[in-house]
Amino acid sequence: MKMKKCFFVLVIFLSVFSNMAAANNQQALRVVTSFSILENLVAELGGNHVEIKNLVGRNSDAHIYQPKPSDAVAISNADLVIMNGLAFEGWIARLMDNNGYSKKRLVASQGVQTLMTDDDIDPHAWQSFQNIKIYINNISQALIELKPEYKNEFSQRNQVLMQKVIDLQQALWQKINAIPKNKRVVVTSHDAFAYLGREFDIQFIAPVGFNTDSKPTASDVAKLIDQIKSQAIKALFVENISNPRLLAQIASETDAVIGGNLYSDALSEMTGPAPTYLEMMRYNIESIVAALTGQEVL
Numbered sequence: 001m002k003m004k005k006c007f008f009v010l011v012i013f014l015s016v017f018s019n020m021a022a023a024n025n026q027q028a029l030r031v032v033t034s035f036s037i038l039e040n041l042v043a044e045l046g047g048n049h050v051e052i053k054n055l056v057g058r059n060s061d062a063h064i065y066q067p068k069p070s071d072a073v074a075i076s077n078a079d080l081v082i083m084n085g086l087a088f089e090g091w092i093a094r095l096m097d098n099n100g101y102s103k104k105r106l107v108a109s110q111g112v113q114t115l116m117t118d119d120d121i122d123p124h125a126w127q128s129f130q131n132i133k134i135y136i137n138n139i140s141q142a143l144i145e146l147k148p149e150y151k152n153e154f155s156q157r158n159q160v161l162m163q164k165v166i167d168l169q170q171a172l173w174q175k176i177n178a179i180p181k182n183k184r185v186v187v188t189s190h191d192a193f194a195y196l197g198r199e200f201d202i203q204f205i206a207p208v209g210f211n212t213d214s215k216p217t218a219s220d221v222a223k224l225i226d227q228i229k230s231q232a233i234k235a236l237f238v239e240n241i242s243n244p245r246l247l248a249q250i251a252s253e254t255d256a257v258i259g260g261n262l263y264s265d266a267l268s269e270m271t272g273p274a275p276t277y278l279e280m281m282r283y284n285i286e287s288i289v290a291a292l293t294g295q296e297v298l
């Protein structure tokens with residue numbers, strides 16, 4: 001009986017508390033983002049004027065995400081749903097349609113110069129500073145459209161983030177430019193860095209059979225080892241969503257070093273090396289530079 005009463009009091013307390021919290025920020029725009037990189041950009045650009053519910057969390061794979069019942073609730077309550085588009089997260093359009101979502105939808109990648117992988121558009125467009133500037137402007141524009149009363153603050157936040165992007169882009173360019181172009185060859189397990197490669201003249205090789213949702217065969221591994229040897233490839237990277245054991249095995253049979261994780265489709269935890277978009281880009285490129293120049297791997 002005593003336990004029950006305690007529980008009841010706790011429920012009342014929690015519901016009053018959460019109502020108070022909501023009342024404090026009832027003017028905030030309720031934004032749903034599909035994955036952690038968009039969540040970070042919206043937080044930077046929206047400040048206190050947005051209340052974000054992100055669906056695919058840090059260190060998680062949006063390609064194969066299975067929506068939860070709470071995601072449908074979040075979408076039903078949203079004023080704005082922001083997704084990458086380019087067929088990265090096909091499930092979110094279905095989620096919106098199935099729940100009769102009729103408010104604003106933003107495809108953050110709208111207007112980027114896309115790349116193809118075989119017959120499909122490569123969705124990983126955020127792996128490029130040129131592209132992320134377009135994402136940033138698209139997001140700011142949507143926020144201003146929905147909350148014009150905060151236009152000045154949104155514009156100011158846009159300028160601050162844009163300047164950080166430009167500064168980081170220039171600093172990283174200097175580091176990459178110190179490496180001859182023909183030495184900029186990197187093997188990754190998931191074909192997610194074509195945009196980064198285009199921007200920084202880095203050749204990323206993601207061998208057949210090594211993507212995140214299939215198991216490479218013994219012959220795939222043998223072919224890759226031959227390729228690493230014949231092209232004198234120095235750097236091998238695994239992603240936060242791939243199986244690192246396999247690449248360790250390859251590295252032990254070649255001269256290549258395992259360069260740690262590159263973050264492609266998700267940010268790290270807040271305590272990890274890639275807690276924000278900018279930190280992710282810095283960490284990835286500095287890791288690549290370190291591995292290619294034989295420095296201590298980060």
Ligand SMILES: [Zn+2]
Nearest residue numbers: 063124192265
């Ligand atoms: Zn991916």
